[in-house]
Amino acid sequence: xxxxxxxxxxxxxxxxxxxxxxxxxxxxxxxxxxPFDITVAHQARVYDxxxxxxxxxxxxxxxxxxxxxxxxxxxxxxxxxxxxxxxxVRYLAGEAxxxxxxxxxxxxxxxGSVHEVAQAVAPESRVLYADYxxxxxxxxxxxxxxxxxxxxxxxxxxxxxxxxxxxxxGQFLDLARPVAVTLVAIVHAIPDADDPYAIVARIMDAVPxxxxxxxxxxxxxxxDEGTQQGLNGINGGLFKQELTYRSREQVARFFEGTDLVxxxxxxxxxxRPDTPADDGHKSFLxxxxxxxx
Numbered sequence: 001x002x003x004x005x006x007x008x009x010x011x012x013x014x015x016x017x018x019x020x021x022x023x024x025x026x027x028x029x030x031x032x033x034x035p036f037d038i039t040v041a042h043q044a045r046v047y048d049x050x051x052x053x054x055x056x057x058x059x060x061x062x063x064x065x066x067x068x069x070x071x072x073x074x075x076x077x078x079x080x081x082x083x084x085x086x087x088x089v090r091y092l093a094g095e096a097x098x099x100x101x102x103x104x105x106x107x108x109x110x111x112g113s114v115h116e117v118a119q120a121v122a123p124e125s126r127v128l129y130a131d132y133x134x135x136x137x138x139x140x141x142x143x144x145x146x147x148x149x150x151x152x153x154x155x156x157x158x159x160x161x162x163x164x165x166x167x168x169x170g171q172f173l174d175l176a177r178p179v180a181v182t183l184v185a186i187v188h189a190i191p192d193a194d195d196p197y198a199i200v201a202r203i204m205d206a207v208p209x210x211x212x213x214x215x216x217x218x219x220x221x222x223x224d225e226g227t228q229q230g231l232n233g234i235n236g237g238l239f240k241q242e243l244t245y246r247s248r249e250q251v252a253r254f255f256e257g258t259d260l261v262x263x264x265x266x267x268x269x270x271x272r273p274d275t276p277a278d279d280g281h282k283s284f285l286x287x288x289x290x291x292x293x
Contacts, residue, residue: 043189043243044133048108050078055108055135070230071223077268077283081216084268084287085184086112088214091261091272091289093121096212098180100173104159104203105186106131109142114182115152123149128172130165132158159186160194162202169206178210178292185285187254188218188243200254209292212261215254216268216287220245223284251286258290 041063049056049064068074092098099122103114106129115127129143129152137156146152153172157164166175173179181203190196204213220228223245231245252265263271265288269281 042133042135043185044107044131044136047078047185048110050075051082051110053108053110055139067231071227071284073281073283076281077285080267080269080281080283081185081285081287082110082112083274084216084271085114085182085214086117087272087274088182088287088289089114089117089180090121092180092212092214093118093125096180096291098178098212099125100177100179101125101127101182102130102165102169102173102179102203102207103127103182103184104130104165105183105189106136106143106154107133107185108136109139113143115143115146115150119147119150123147125150126173127152128169129154130157130159130168132156132161159183159190160199162199166203166206175207177208178212179207180212180214181207182214183254184214184216185218187215188245191242191244197253201256204257204292207292211292212289213255213258213292214289215251216285217251217254218243218245219248219251219267219284219286221247222267222282222286246286248286251288255288255290258292261289261291264288 038057039059041059045056045060046064046067048054049060064074089101092101098118101114101118106113114129115125118125118127125147127146127150129140131137131154137154140154143154144152151172153168155165155168157168159165169175169179183200187196187200190199200213204211223231228245248265255265265286268283268285268287271287271289
């Protein structure tokens with residue numbers, strides 16, 4: 001990874017504020033290498049806050065609290081999404097026998113990252129992470145601590161930059177063998193104008209039959225009209241990315257060419273739960289895992 005790996009190793013132990021300062025004050029000719037804009041909320045940092053992490057700023061916390069007033073189960077949704085990722089990866093590495101993972105839109109590393117879960121089941125698993133957020137890059141060292149029997153790597157790339165992602169995937173993974181592609185809480189950051197369906201299709205076209213696609217996506221049809229209006233009112237004004245909520249039918253289109261694993265496309269907390277669902281809380285994320293035909 002070159003410079004990206006160097007930055008990750010140098011800044012991993014920093015707090016968010018220290019990493020941001022390093023981006024501004026670096027005197028080694030790398031000013032702006034980590035261009036944090038701490039005045040605008042960012043999806044990955046808001047998610048980190050909702051999970052109880054420390055890699056977030058005042059704008060992220062304010063956005064999360066404002067959103068919570070519109071949809072109080074936001075924190076539950078974040079936790080349910082993270083728990084789903086663990087269950088899905090355990091299924092993929094276990095029952096499905098996957099040994100190669102391509103995780104795009106990785107987010108800030110936290111307990112239960114893809115390689116930790118996969119390599120706990122199958123130590124020889126290889127995991128390639130991709131994200132474009134500099135705060136994720138700053139902590140990417142956590143994503144490179146692989147079991148000695150397997151391997152992990154990290155590239156700085158936007159989901160829309162499929163050429164870069166697939167080029168690195170072709171070097172690190174064996175694309176002639178099945179790959180588990182995970183797009184968890186990322187596709188809703190891609191607006192319709194950028195044709196997210198074509199983006200996902202290009203990635204899945206590059207992997208062979210028997211590969212898997214895992215998606216979680218913000219759900220529009222789960223929300224009542226008042227909540228829809230409230231979230232619309234804060235969406236573009238608070239977040240760096242304008243998020244696109246989609247219906248269950250629209251999310252299902254991402255799985256074209258795959259067979260959905262039971263129980264199909266459901267709320268994240270309803271996908272093979274380890275414990276009975278808490279009826280007092282409901283997420284606003286659709287989730288599914290599909291096997292490429």
